[in-house]
Amino acid sequence: MSDHSQSSKPVRLLTPQETAAFLSVSVRTVQRLVSAGDLHAVRISKSMRFRMDDLLHFVDRNDWS
Numbered sequence: 001m002s003d004h005s006q007s008s009k010p011v012r013l014l015t016p017q018e019t020a021a022f023l024s025v026s027v028r029t030v031q032r033l034v035s036a037g038d039l040h041a042v043r044i045s046k047s048m049r050f051r052m053d054d055l056l057h058f059v060d061r062n063d064w065s
Helices: 016-023 027-035 052-061
Strands: 042-044 047-051
Touching: 016 027, 016 047, 016 052, 027 047, 047 052
Parallel strands: none
Antiparallel strands: 042 047
16 A cells, blocks of 8 residues: 555645646646646546645756756
């Protein structure tokens, strides 16, 4: 099991729309990032969801400065 499943703190999952707004990109760009393996998504049935920790990690990895 992953560390996320053993955490006692509840994790709020974001929708693709919320993720796109957080990253200031389109939903299609979010889908492309997931397809390319650059952004981790959680599958809930047929839905795609995102952890804030994964988004923050993505932003840190792609810092231009």
